[in-house]
Amino acid sequence: MQDKSSRNQDSKSEAVMADVSAADIRSEISGLLREAAKPVQPGESVKALVRRAARRMALPYNRARHLWYEEINSIPAHEADTIRRRFEWMARERRKVRERDDEIQDLKRRLQALEERQYGAVDLRSDGGAPTVLGLGGPDRHGEGRGAEPGGGEDVATRRAG
Numbered sequence: 820m821q822d823k824s825s826r827n828q829d830s831k832s833e834a835v836m837a838d839v840s841a842a843d844i845r846s847e848i849s850g851l852l853r854e855a856a857k858p859v860q861p862g863e864s865v866k867a868l869v870r871r872a873a874r875r876m877a878l879p880y881n882r883a884r885h886l887w888y889e890e891i892n893s894i895p896a897h898e899a900d901t902i903r904r905r906f907e908w909m910a911r912e913r914r915k916v917r918e919r920d921d922e923i924q925d926l927k928r929r930l931q932a933l934e935e936r937q938y939g940a941v942d943l944r945s946d947g948g949a950p951t952v953l954g955l956g957g958p959d960r961h962g963e964g965r966g967a968e969p970g971g972g973e974d975v976a977t978r979r980a981g
Contacts, residue, residue, distance in 0.1 A: 844899055845889040851906045852876060852887050876905050 855875045856868040873883030885891050886902075 841893055844894055845886075845891060848886050848894055848899055848902055849889050851902055852883060855906055855909060875909060876902055878902075 852872040853868075856872040859868060869884050869887050870880060872878075872887065873880045876883065878886070886894070
């Protein structure tokens, strides 16, 4: 049989372990909310980040703010689990988007390589504009020749001035 001081010591140890656990969970959930708020734009306020994290984690703003700043004494297990699941889902979706972006970039590089092989150098614009085939001597943006035709040695500025 344990004496009273031994039982008291055990309950204190359990309380300290529970506090460490609660502190770890608070820190973990705060970190997840901070990750959920990313990407952070220069000059963006913390309030805007908390609002974004709240929206992405489907939490009321005040609850997200308290979790962000670790101002909560305890977080119910179901709430922590829900936040973890939502964050994992969001992380999977972000990975899918990155993979799609990588695939698109790879396809653009392959398309450019094919066009270069077929037509010569090609300028694929990142602004979504139409590709420009370089060095073919076709019409320029004003609809005038680039001088590739026989006898077309005069330049566009001379032609307009004359």
